[in-house]
Amino acid sequence: MTKEIQKTETGEDLIKALAWEVSRNVIDHHRFVYKEIFDNAPSTLPVSLRNSIYNQITSAIKCHTEEQIREWIALSDKHRRKMQKLKRTNNKLNNTPSRG
Numbered sequence: 226m227t228k229e230i231q232k233t234e235t236g237e238d239l240i241k242a243l244a245w246e247v248s249r250n251v252i253d254h255h256r257f258v259y260k261e262i263f264d265n266a267p268s269t270l271p272v273s274l275r276n277s278i279y280n281q282i283t284s285a286i287k288c289h290t291e292e293q294i295r296e297w298i299a300l301s302d303k304h305r306r307k308m309q310k311l312k313r314t315n316n317k318l319n320n321t322p323s324r325g
Contacts, residue, residue: 244282
């Protein structure tokens with residue numbers, strides 16, 4: 226981690242630091258495993274993925290009860306399905322084959 230964690234940081238600050246570190250580790254792993262994708266993708270891909278992972282972690286970690294967790298999962302699933310449907314519609318409009 227590039228930033229030292231201070232003893233005075235709040236629990237929320239520590240969660241954000243944790244989320245940041247996890248997101249960076251995931252990107253580094255995928256850069257190694259899927260080198261060709263990163264070599265051929267826009268330079269903004271790693272930042273976009275890192276921020277997306279970070280945002281998901283910091284959002285999910287706010288759930289403290291079973292009910293909140295179940296609601297978060299349901300909303301996340303609903304959003305993902307909506308985005309997949311939009312992608313399929315866009316692919317049909319552009320005559321682009323869909324890959325999931």
